[in-house]
Amino acid sequence: MPPARTLTSTVSLVFSSQLRARQIYRHPAFRFRMASSSAFGLKEASLVRSQGFIDGKWVDAKDGGVIKVTNPATTEELGTVPEMGLAETKEAIDAAAKAFKTWSKTTANQRHDILIKLYALMKEHSDDLARMITLENGKPLAEAMGEHLYSASFIEWFAEEAVRTYGEQIPSPFPGVRNIVIKQPVGVVSILTPWNFPSAMITRKLGAALAAGCTAVIKPPPETPFSALALAELATRAGVPPGVINIVTTQSNVRDVGREMCESPIVQKVSFTGSTPVAKMLAQMAAGTLKKVSIEAGGNAPFIVFDDADIDAAVEGVIVCKFRGTGQTCVCANRIFVQSSVYAEFASRLAERVAAFKVGNGLDKETTHGPLIHDRAVDKVEAHVEDALANGAQVLLGGKRIPGAGSFFAPTVLSDVPADALVNREETFGPLAALTRFETEEEVVAMANNTAVGLAGYFFSRDVGRVWRVAEALEVGMVGANTGVISQAVIPFGGVKESGLGREGGHGISEYMNEKLIAFGGL
Template structure:
């Protein structure tokens, strides 16, 4: 397992391990009478309260309100209590942010790579210093357990560290010319003002993964933060201000009801030369269509339907651990979560029994600020409704729930039991739709050829996983899976050093790694003539 993956997940695993050395708990742990007490005794407190920014956005180095004065409410998904309010930016507010980024670009692009590196490094250092407060904000507005939130903040900060190290190493090329006397070389230049649109499931990491490379190469940004989780991004903006990021280089704006008009301005304004979006495939298609009028550069990281394949030659215990990590991370609310678990028939029963036992015995659902909790709420009631619909559909068509399969109203409206279903078939909704929740459906299969065909029978292709000890199979299946990322004998693939992105309707472009740098650059070719004839002996 890569170092960053150990950092991201070891905290939560250690918390779980220590807890279950003391006792074994069922997945349903809180009675209705204890829920109000849980909510009231776990109100989060920040070491630095100034990181919590209400009713303001960060534009041109200043904290500003929406011109209309309108705000929207943000609620804790665990308790449904009000966290605070954030500005409802509209089209005009967005244009002002774009103008600020455009003005700042003319100076920022000419800083040296080393100067930009130092700014990103300072921002990274401040994230490390304020790690606990940032994690508190993530748990408060997203709901994930605090151990997971701490892992996310470390992961998010590491993007700034990674790209701070890339900033001084942006090279062009010298190209041999086919024309005698000519010289050809290339220059890498920043594309310009970038519009960044990020999701709620990783409110810290999805922003830094986009802003890091943009600033490293000399771009300026307008980042539309998610309406469900704006406060983490605004805290990051405060740290950018403290780091000395020049005004107008980083602009963080918020909206909920006005999200469509904000997105339309970002995609149609000719000043914006690049859009990077992480979210659903339908929204990605809409944004791409809107970008066509000004032919912007695009990066789209869209929906997934990840296959997770366990061959009968796999280490079953390792595969179970990998499936737990992949499927139930953030309660199944990640785009690279295993969505369809294919288990070869010879080990199907063994895998199902061990997998269900881990979910039954080692998971505890509740408020993320409870240190013993392993899984928090889903983001809102609509997410719960979709998960429940998928489970009911599967059960109606013959699936059996080994664990879970129910809402958890005693905990609150946004909780759903971690669920393991067996007897899954291709006519069930989960076979073709992304669940985005804590439900694992186990599909049996017989042959390698059959399962590869099943895995590829989807219009999306973000991530895929498989477990096998056959080296020939490893290479063969990895090459035949129609996805942008493959995990072999691991359920965790995220790493700032690794290129992240998909194929088919999961989008295009890559984030993280040295490939992520190129998404924010243009390549300028220069041909120089008049060098004369080659030297004669």
């Protein structure tokens, strides 16, 4: 245990942090008005599309149904998109199948050139596309711009990967035979994405699919459909032919649409990012026709701070890892384990940093953290806080929902959270940093691995031997050692255990291609 005066200074800091944190509730970002909901206040209003996209045409739902899309910071309506269903989904799949016949025959250079044009258009309209992300998702403009650039980087990366899809020759044990392996696109691809990264979760999949020569049907989330539709608009301008990209928007009919996208015998691959329960359901549907499946499902990322860590660096690592997207990222630090000898120091420094956050409308330049996506997300964070407190945890900062318009929860730091608290067993997806104490390396590795999922994990240590031991021991698909940021277009992104199948980014184009052997005899 740390000496008494350290604990006393920690308590004093916590109280002062709570006083400063009260300014969060009075921040002027909570006094705002929505700007130009009809055109999102964009420089180019034509990027706002309110129809689905099938076979190169902007279309409404056959029954005229619509989905209302709201700004999570204000609850004001941004606009509507079609409430499409099974009939529109089948049309989109048929259009993709027809387009595949010609798109799959284009050369890698041709696909490269079109994707590079799309990348250039995305960069040209950066301000508008970032603003669109903020309006429908809620994240601050600076963070939305970061997502947009991340999104564009996938298009650039896979444009280059298109011309690196090499085959190979394998020596044959038989005389007069040559074994040639070529790579071919799998066919029509179903893409289902979440709302936390409205643009990047699409391009990470779509970029690879288009580069490989596949065609796609995309189902964006009903909370954030406009970013997807804007990408389709720019792809058309870049020269992507009709039917290569199709977008079906739905909310009430999501079960029927999702089932068709997974079970249709025309579809040859399904790529999904979302929760583990939904991932299991979609994988079962796709199994009926033995489709290729790529899944990035839920996480419960451990973040470990060892006693030999650079504490300042570890605090900054938690800030970017835990609170990016207001805690709504699949690779967020969810369980924060701190070694006892540095626990008080780390907790006080983290509380002080979080107290400086400015919560509000993402369009306000002073805002550092925006709303959660909807009130159900707020309810989940609140439930995790209440469970932790009931089991002995203490509030260092925050701990309450923020009243008024919008789905806001105060950035929260809890101390003395037991290892079996709900927040340590479930992915919170919100601005809650829950600190749990540990004593030894062996103990914390066991705690970190005590979960059914394994997407990402993080730790801070200056012991080189420990870095390698822990990095190899963590049961996750990605490890951040002395960094809280791992997401890049160039890396293999994905998890182990119930966090998913396959890898995206990096060499993920291979997930959208089949290897074919051609054995030449009689030579």
